[in-house]
Amino acid sequence: MERDILEILKSYDLKISDAEVKANVKSILDKDFEALYTIENLKKNFSFIDLTTLNSTDTHAKAKSFADNVNNFQNDFDMPNVAAICVYPYQVPTLNENLKAEGVRIASVAGVFPSSQSYVEVKALECKMAVEKGANDIDIVISIGAFLEGHYQTVFDEIAIQKEACGEAHLKVILETGELKTAENIRTASIIAMEAGADFIKTSTGKVPVNATLEAAYIMTQAITEYYEKTGRMVGFKPAGGIATAKDAIEFYAISKNNLGEEWLNNKWSRIGASSLANNLLTEIHKLETGEEKEIKYF
Secondary structure (H helix, E strand, C coil): CCCCHHHHHCCCCCCCCHHHHHHHHHHHHHHHHHHHCCHHHHHHHHCCEEEECCCCCCCHHHHHHHHHHHHHHHHHCCCCCCCEEEECHHHHHHHHHHCCCCCCEEEEECCCCCCCCCCHHHHHHHHHHHHHCCCCEEEEECCHHHHHCCCHHHHHHHHHHHHHHHCCCEEEEECCHHHHCCHHHHHHHHHHHHHCCCCEEECCCCCCCCCCCHHHHHHHHHHHHHHHHHHCCCCEEECECCCCCHHHHHHHHHHHHHHCCHHHCCCCCECEEECCHHHHHHHHHHHHHHCCCCCCCCC
16 A cells, blocks of 8 residues: 555654754754864764765776775774775676675665656666665665655655665665755655655765755754654664865764764764765874874875
């Protein structure tokens, strides 16, 4: 029997004030940021990273280079590895063949990323094929146009269909929060995604003008907590897009710690979508450990 998302949404209070969210974010950072800015937490945030390359110029050689660097990482650094490498579906077989690092997952965008503007059958097929080629995680984007027109059932059904197509792989659902604009829209989209079966909810593609914001992170992590209290099912959180510095990472970490708690603060439930962040964290960790200013470009 088809689930009616409009009926499900009635059980949630969707009202949320943008001004209140902004004030709460400021309060959390004022209270927690300085104490959380430690070497231990920087290394933990490094372990959350989905090391990402999503360019039209990506080649099999680049994917293999990413895999080789991740494979060798713990020979060169005494700290946890990244959580995953994230690529377009076409590069998944290359990672599947070359990625040997223990515990590092293969993530693939799918579902006609980043626009999600196609037939749901095409989206589901791309998810299924990426998993068959070796992807452990699939990152899709909601049908933003349908959401903005109020077609919540369409958004819900498409996520559920793609979730089924993923089989045992984890499904991360990107809300593209910068295009949703309001706190209420972000909260509504978060709940729709989780009710449709998302294993993670993710802020952004990194392909639009406004990507991950702390305010979106606050709304989404708050929604995850409420959903968990209602259902008992944990859902992960992944900010992505524009997170480049150690300061950025710890600010998002502070929001997650406040709203979700320690149980979520590992790479089973916390990820960061990033390309430049990995090197910047390594540079900052080296500086704090040794006092030496040295730019590290490992990836």
